[in-house]
Amino acid sequence: MLRDMPNEDSQPETLDETACWEAVIANDSTKDGQFYFGVMTTGVYCRPSCKARLPLRKNVRFYKSPEAAERDGLRPCKRCHPKNDNDAHAGLMHDICRYIDTHSDEKLDLKTLAAQAMMSESHFQKTFKTQIGVSPRAYQEALRLERVRGALQKGESISGAIYSAGYGSGSRVYEKIDGRLGMTPKAYREGGRGESISYATARTQLGPVMIAATDRGVCFLQFDDFEEDLAAQLKKEFPRATIAEMPNALRDQFDLWIAALNDYLSNDVVDLKLPLDIRGTAFQLKVWSYLQTIPSGELQSYKEVAEATGNPKSVRAVATACASNRIAIAIPCHRVIRGNGELAGYRWGLPRKRALIDLERNSRSARKPKPCDME
Ligand SMILES: [Zn+2]
Structure with a gap:
């Protein structure tokens, strides 16, 4: 197996194909980024951890980089996004x-x-x-x-x-x-005493939204039916911080964030990417960062998230971490539902959760090429 990751100078000469194939069979995510496999019959290449149907060995070729696979005329898989280093x-x-x-x-x-x-x-x-x-x-x-x-x-x-x-x-x-x-x-x-947080509100199709940020990034993005309630919510999250309306100097930045949010809500982009200043316990950080890896348009159960973050018995703690998320959409806790398909809860109301799931599902099916890649 390769001992190095992409973007590193020291790429070994050849791939150990037997080890690569074993990693593909095992869906081994620790090998992601170390090699890619292409399926000649479908014309698609994948990461080792891809959950798509296992191809026949004789149809598979291995590559050290997405570029190498593409030189062979292969396209990135829509399911595992092998081009995405993240x-x-x-x-x-x-x-x-x-x-x-x-x-x-x-x-x-x-x-x-x-x-x-x-x-x-x-x-x-x-x-x-x-x-x-x-x-x-x-x-x-x-x-x-x-x-x-x-x-x-x-x-x-x-x-x-x-x-x-x-x-x-x-x-x-x-x-x-x-x-x-x-x-x-x-x-x-004591809840951020001495910290400075500035906020601004805007209207979206999901109702009033408030975005608040420290000098490190967005620390709060929440919806409510009434703007007044948003201010109270921010205060509750950061009880000791110095909270003030966004100064004019930061207004342009805020407008860009709102534009990105509206682009996402109107389906112009599949994901909302903002600079984030995430505060939480180590457990919360782990769950929240994992949520950011669930692709737009896909759903996972609380149990799956618990297993994926290495805490298979902490299903309830995962649900609590989702419910404590302060940054809606950018930390996509709406992509986690119950194993039986029930939406479970959502901090900003089930109708908003449903709307986001539908939005992402539509945008995903609209983008999916007709002959289904490998799913
Ligand atoms: Zn794939």
Whole structure:
């Protein structure tokens, strides 16, 4: 099997076809990005983890890159989007999260984690940040902070809680978290005290929307039937932050975000991509970043999400994380429903969830080429 990822300089000369084929049979997502397979009979190429029907071995060829497959006249599969690096790396980065979760008592530096991902340090750092929304270190800090909180809630002393979360000494936790989160641990615990958040509202076909942002990105995108309720909701999410109306200097930026939202709602684009400033527990970060990998037009069950994020028994916790999502659509919690097909709940009302699902389904079928690719 390949030891390296795309965009790296050191590509091996040849692919081990036997290992590649085994990975295809196993739907092995950890091999995504390491090679691609083409199906000569359908003219389509896929990632190893593609869930489409398994082709016959004799019809399959392996490629080191999407470009190589396309030079053979193959088209990217509509199901697994092999050209999309984001998708290709998502499974791997979630595996790394799981690795961090289960090794939280160890010191995991960038070198160790990059080696686990079989990537160079800089490539790994960038990929992790893109996929999970925070750097590997910030992720580890969030995880530890969560443990500190948990221990404090159980009544442990502050120094005991800090120690059992894997920190060396009491003062270091403050220094470190201070630097990582841009605020003191105290402010973080107290709901963003000292943070500045600005907001603006607009009208959409799903009703009034409010977008709020820090200087790092959008931290809140929510709908309601009345604008006044949106302001109250924002305040509730960030009770200690300094909240103000969006200054004129940021107004252009806000207009672009609203334009992107309206393009999405009127079906001009399939996905809503915004710069996000995501705050949450390590578990929430994991679930929310996974949701962003579910393609527009597809649905998964809470159970599937729980399994995919490495917590097969945490179906209810996944549902709670979906319900706590503060950034509608851009973190597509509407793509998760019950296993029996029921919509379950939606933070912004079931009619909105239904509307979004229908919208994405229509846009997907409108875009699908007639002779069904590999589905
Ligand atoms: Zn595919």
